Amino acid sequence: MRMEGMSKPMALSHDIFPKVQPHIYTWINKYGKNFLYWYGVRAELVISELELAEEVLKNSEQAFPKRTPSIYGRKLLGNGLVFIEGEKWAKHRKLANYAFHGESLKNMTPAIIASVETMMKKWKGQEGKEIEVFHEFRWLTSEVISRTAFGSNYLEGEKIFDMLKKLSIILGRNVFKTKIPFINKIWKTADLLESEKLEEGIHDCVLEIVKKRENKFVSGEVDGFGNDFLGLLVNAFHHLNDKNMLSMEDLVDECKTFYFAGQETVNSYLLGLSCL
Numbered sequence: 001m002r003m004e005g006m007s008k009p010m011a012l013s014h015d016i017f018p019k020v021q022p023h024i025y026t027w028i029n030k031y032g033k034n035f036l037y038w039y040g041v042r043a044e045l046v047i048s049e050l051e052l053a054e055e056v057l058k059n060s061e062q063a064f065p066k067r068t069p070s071i072y073g074r075k076l077l078g079n080g081l082v083f084i085e086g087e088k089w090a091k092h093r094k095l096a097n098y099a100f101h102g103e104s105l106k107n108m109t110p111a112i113i114a115s116v117e118t119m120m121k122k123w124k125g126q127e128g129k130e131i132e133v134f135h136e137f138r139w140l141t142s143e144v145i146s147r148t149a150f151g152s153n154y155l156e157g158e159k160i161f162d163m164l165k166k167l168s169i170i171l172g173r174n175v176f177k178t179k180i181p182f183i184n185k186i187w188k189t190a191d192l193l194e195s196e197k198l199e200e201g202i203h204d205c206v207l208e209i210v211k212k213r214e215n216k217f218v219s220g221e222v223d224g225f226g227n228d229f230l231g232l233l234v235n236a237f238h239h240l241n242d243k244n245m246l247s248m249e250d251l252v253d254e255c256k257t258f259y260f261a262g263q264e265t266v267n268s269y270l271l272g273l274s275c276l
């Protein structure tokens with residue numbers, strides 16, 4: 001059903017549910033608002049009754065843990081905020097909250113305006129021509145997250161964005177493939193091999209950006225690691241107090257999470273707005 005839905009373009013309409021989740025749409029109509037289905041060897045309960053959904057999202061009894069990511073989900077976001085829980089989540093979340101609180105967001109405005117202006121200048125020369133808006137917004141959102149959270153620019157993060165995009169495409173085409181448990185230990189698919197290479201590549205590129213930030217401090221060019229998200233992460237990595245310390249793996253995974261979550265989401269959102 002999904003493959004059929006994706007194979008054809010749809011008319012401009014807000015009625016996207018039957019298009020993007022045709023299976024869920026069909027099953028709700030057939031089996032009712034709440035039903036059970038099998039995702040490979042795991043039973044999944046679909047809830048679309050509002051009161052029940054609210055109960056799950058509030059999670060007041062902490063009865064609903066986060067889902068275990070697929071092998072590709074883990075490669076994409078590692079042990080970043082999206083997948084971690086408990087004390088580790090609280091520690092990482094505190095850092096993110098600090099980097100993205102109201103005052104910090106205000107300070108990001110000039111960088112965001114400058115990025116939008118750069119894009120608009122490019123558009124000025126294109127009058128009468130078609131513009132590939134998705135591509136443009138991809139550049140814009142990558143530039144903004146690079147500048148505001150990582151103190152760099154799109155070009156510096158370009159390789160990371162490209163590899164994250166490739167990984168998310170692999171993840172997308174494997175979402176509904178059921179796997180034989182433990183088969184990966186003896187036989188790896190082409191997608192798995194490629195995703196391992198991409199994961200390694202992203203890891204190395206993020207490390208390079210971290211090292212650059214550290215070197216700036218060590219050479220005396222700046223007097224700290226900085227107050228942006230990357231600066232706070234690097235600072236936590238060097239923190240002597242064990243409770244606040246962040247491992248290099250955690251640092252890399254949070255960078256991946258924010259490069260991805262900060263770019264893909266807003267890119268799609270802007271595109272949605274531009275269609276209104």
Ligand code: HEM
Nearest residue numbers: 081082083089093096145149257258261262263265266269
């Ligand atoms: C229109 C834009 C966005 C939408 C629609 C969106 C949507 C969401 C949703 C639904 C979740 C919850 C996922 C879950 O718990 O399973 C989430 C979590 C998250 N988002 Fe976004 N997001 C957007 C923009 C951003 C941006 C710009 C960033 C980073 C700069 C970001 C970083 C994160 C992080 C780190 C989490 C995990 C938070 C946690 O568990 O503590 N998102 N987002």
